[in-house]
Amino acid sequence: MSDAERRALLLLAHGHTAKTAAVELGVSEGSINERLREARRKAGVGSSRQLARIVAAEAQAGKDKAAPQENRDRKIGMAAPATRGQGRRRDLTPWAVWPVIAGAMTMIALAASIGAFVALAVARQPAPPAPSGTVAVRAATPSPPRVVAVSPMPGAVVPAGRLALTVTFDQPMQAGWSFVARDPATYPACERTPRQSADRRSFTLACAVEAGREYEVGFNSDRPRNFASETGAPAIPAMVRFKAR
Missing domain, CATH: 1.10.10.10 (Winged helix-like DNA-binding domain superfamily/Winged helix DNA-binding domain)
Incomplete structure (x- = not known):
């Protein structure tokens, strides 16, 4: 679903x-x-x-299920037991202090070098792929669908009789549609429900046209606009005109 x-x-x-x-x-x-x-x-x-x-x-x-369980354990504040040698005070002479300070500075410098190396190695690693089943969040608003192909082509002259009217969009679409009759006199006789392609980008409507007549079919308008992307964005309105001989 x-x-x-x-x-x-x-x-x-x-x-x-x-x-x-x-x-x-x-x-x-x-x-x-x-x-x-x-x-x-x-x-x-x-x-x-x-x-x-x-x-x-x-x-x-x-x-x-996702909510964290309530932690019923209460922490009781207790004084930490004295460690061995705690409380003893060592009086270090200046000559004894300097080796300790030098050793500490060396350890700090070494730790900083290792940390910088690890950070650089991590930064150079490619980002891990998104887990299966997750949906990537788009930073920008998705573009509304656009008509990229129509059959018959605009301005075409087609034989009278049965006709497959097809409109194709630049992205997968929902199952809704709006074939618009801007003028009932120029709209062909068509079936009510179109057939959607397997890639969900094209809709084909079975129609019939008469010789000597001009036809005009719209795809969406200000209202209705049921041609919409899978995210619900209405397609930009378009129109095709053609003739029958």
Whole structure:
């Protein structure tokens, strides 16, 4: 189950609806419903509310397990036992003190040299790889998806009849979509649901076009904008125009 699906379920467990969860996460209500459907399919649970309660219980159990155990032992302050020879005072003559000082200075210099060498060796070692299953935190805000290819190409003249309308983005996408009819008169007759590619970057919609007509299809707009990255960033709106002969 993906992090996006878990976030939607946790919001549902805390009393949100699909609509308010969409507002909270900054995505469309259709995207939230798609995440819930996908989570139910993976978990084999028929109710989103039931699955939300299960996910919330697992999350709470993980927090309880990670919390440190309370240390019930109380430390009692006691005077340390006197060590052998403690309390004795040694009177050192100046000639006896100098060898001690020189030896101490030599040991300090040696320790500093060893510490500097170890620090340099550690600094030169490459950073260890991130543990499997962890998610790298991006320092910068992820870029919104962009359309990198469309079929038919803009300005193309295609044969009348059946047509596969495909749009490809520069990064993997969520399962939601927004094929936009900016003008119903120029929008082709298409099926309702597109097919998403295995790499999750392309969407293909089966359509039919008539000879002598011009067509125009948008991908996202100011609203709706259900074409979104896996992190929930809406794709930059785009449009294609083509003709049928």
